[in-house]
Amino acid sequence: MTINSGHPMSPTEIEKLFRDEAGRALATLIRLVGDFDLAQDALQDAFAVALERWPHEEPPSNPRAWLVNVGRNKAIDRVRRQIAFRGKQDQLTHEIELNASCPDEAHEQATFDDDMLRLIFTCCHPAFATEVQVALTLRTICGLTTAQVARAFLVSEEAMAQRLLRAKQKIRLAGIPYEVPEREALEPRLNGVLAVIYLVFTEGYVATSGDGLMRPDLAREAIRLGRLLNLLVPGRGEIKGLLALMLLHDARRAGRETAAGDIVLLEEQDRSLWDFHQIAEGLQLVEEALRMPGRPQSYAVQAAIAALHARAPNFEDTDWRQIAGLYEVLMRISPSPVIELNHAAAVSMVDGPARSLDLIDAIEARGGLGGYELMPAVRADLLRRLGRRDAARAAYLAATEATQLEPLRRLYARRLAELSAES
Amino acid sequence: MQYLLMIYQNEADYAKIDAATSKKMLEEYGAFTQSIIQSGNFKAGDRLQPISTATTVRIRDGKTLTTDGPFAETREQLGGYYLVEAKDLNAALAIAARIPGARFGSIEVRPIWVYN
Numbered sequence: 001m002t003i004n005s006g007h008p009m010s011p012t013e014i015e016k017l018f019r020d021e022a023g024r025a026l027a028t029l030i031r032l033v034g035d036f037d038l039a040q041d042a043l044q045d046a047f048a049v050a051l052e053r054w055p056h057e058e059p060p061s062n063p064r065a066w067l068v069n070v071g072r073n074k075a076i077d078r079v080r081r082q083i084a085f086r087g088k089q090d091q092l093t094h095e096i097e098l099n100a101s102c103p104d105e106a107h108e109q110a111t112f113d114d115d116m117l118r119l120i121f122t123c124c125h126p127a128f129a130t131e132v133q134v135a136l137t138l139r140t141i142c143g144l145t146t147a148q149v150a151r152a153f154l155v156s157e158e159a160m161a162q163r164l165l166r167a168k169q170k171i172r173l174a175g176i177p178y179e180v181p182e183r184e185a186l187e188p189r190l191n192g193v194l195a196v197i198y199l200v201f202t203e204g205y206v207a208t209s210g211d212g213l214m215r216p217d218l219a220r221e222a223i224r225l226g227r228l229l230n231l232l233v234p235g236r237g238e239i240k241g242l243l244a245l246m247l248l249h250d251a252r253r254a255g256r257e258t259a260a261g262d263i264v265l266l267e268e269q270d271r272s273l274w275d276f277h278q279i280a281e282g283l284q285l286v287e288e289a290l291r292m293p294g295r296p297q298s299y300a301v302q303a304a305i306a307a308l309h310a311r312a313p314n315f316e317d318t319d320w321r322q323i324a325g326l327y328e329v330l331m332r333i334s335p336s337p338v339i340e341l342n343h344a345a346a347v348s349m350v351d352g353p354a355r356s357l358d359l360i361d362a363i364e365a366r367g368g369l370g371g372y373e374l375m376p377a378v379r380a381d382l383l384r385r386l387g388r389r390d391a392a393r394a395a396y397l398a399a400t401e402a403t404q405l406e407p408l409r410r411l412y413a414r415r416l417a418e419l420s421a422e423s
Numbered sequence: 424m425q426y427l428l429m430i431y432q433n434e435a436d437y438a439k440i441d442a443a444t445s446k447k448m449l450e451e452y453g454a455f456t457q458s459i460i461q462s463g464n465f466k467a468g469d470r471l472q473p474i475s476t477a478t479t480v481r482i483r484d485g486k487t488l489t490t491d492g493p494f495a496e497t498r499e500q501l502g503g504y505y506l507v508e509a510k511d512l513n514a515a516l517a518i519a520a521r522i523p524g525a526r527f528g529s530i531e532v533r534p535i536w537v538y539n
Contacts, residue, residue: 129491177511
């Protein structure tokens with residue numbers, strides 16, 4: 001990877017480049033230096049040098065390799081300075097120097113790729129709690145600062161710094177290896193990585209509360225991770241499926257929220273605001289994912305549903321029958337309250353709201369949806385469409401109680417106002 | 424007959440002990456260990472790293488479930504042990520997953536505290 005050199009870079013340009021390259025550089029440094037913490041500190045040192053030098057000089061033609069080389073030397077400096085390494089300094093520095101990477105460009109790219117995969121699988125190791133996997137991924141692969149990761153989790157910077165520190169201690173003390181899992185182990189571990197990426201996309205690891213409906217920057221990071229994984233581990237339907245799902249959802253972002261931060265329901269969205277370039281990319285990936293041999297993967301099926309929405313010119317002309325059918329497939333391969341509810345909503349467009357209500361009643365009778373916060377809202381919508389205004393009103397009130405998200409509450413308040421206006 | 428002597432303690436309290444007391448404790452352990460080696464009673468003994476380094480493995484429906492942390496089921500009690508040599512955590516977890524008890528209970532995998 002080379003950049004257009006010839007002019008000194010501004011601090012902003014340097015920071016952007018650093019964000020883009022840090023993950024890759026760190027991944028290789030960890031392998032060279034043999035220690036997560038040391039590698040991260042050394043990379044920070046290298047970044048400081050870059051900030052100091054690049055505004056005044058011609059920046060290097062291969063910034064990633066530059067960061068690795070300078071980082072490695074900084075690691076050696078640190079080893080020499082640290083008392084804890086006393087007595088082993090010569091041995092350690094000798095090892096670091098021996099681990100010099102090959103100067104051949106093509107080989108170098110493959111090496112960077114392998115190192116990146118190692119880093120991804122290490123961050124997403126099941127020995128870490130899921131939130132820790134997400135935090136590690138955001139910090140080391142996406143290159144977010146500790147403060148930014150803390151904000152993503154709605155915790156203090158100190159709390160996040162502690163969490164990350166403990167995680168790195170566990171790597172060292174429990175002997176979590178820096179490697180890509182072998183054959184039989186690869187698939188379940190890959191599913192773990194995909195789950196983390198999806199959590200970053202949906203921010204499913206934070207309490208759903210607060211003023212904002214969406215935080216686009218994290219969705220971008222998740223898509224970036226998905227693209228990276230698709231590049232590094234090609235030909236896997238579940239990766240293509242997840243990437244397609246994220247691209248298709250994200251493509252509709254502009255239509256989902258008003259400037260004031262209110263929700264625009266799918267049926268009311270201005271579809272011309274959707275990103276059709278991204279939709280096209282998503283549709284292509286769905287095709288590829290569904291053509292892969294083997295059982296259908298959950299992400300691919302979810303993406304197929306998103307594709308049907310993305311393709312439809314408007315809400316009424318959406319292929320609801322196919323969508324309902326796809327939800328039935330999902331209910332078999334990865335059942336969950338959300339899936340059942342979405343299936344019922346799709347059924348309401350095919351067989352009418354009454355039939356859909358029957359389905360929801362049946363699920364509740366089975367004890368399936370108790371406490372799920374969006375259930376009263378779906379009920380309320382169906383009751384509203386059936387003209388059962390009092391029941392709808394009660395359901396919208398229940399829906400307001402059940403959620404912490406401000407934009408959703410405002411939506412329910414609007415619905416309640418509409419119901420009052422009609423009577 | 425053979426017996427397993429299991430040392431339970433409050434980890435948080437133990438971590439708060441001052442340096443002098445801690446040093447004395449280490450010496451006392453050292454002396455104790457030597458004495459039972461000499462008396463021929465010693466088979467094995469180790470200090471474990473804290474629970475923050477633990478990982479638990481269960482097999483359910485043929486799938487391996489790996490979770491962060493020590494086992495914490497109140498309905499499960501210590502039933503046996505293996506002390507193993509393994510290249511890294513992945514190797515240790517793979518061994519743990521093959522223990523027949525993993526299918527019904529939980530196998531906590533904790534690294535041994537190595538003194539340099």
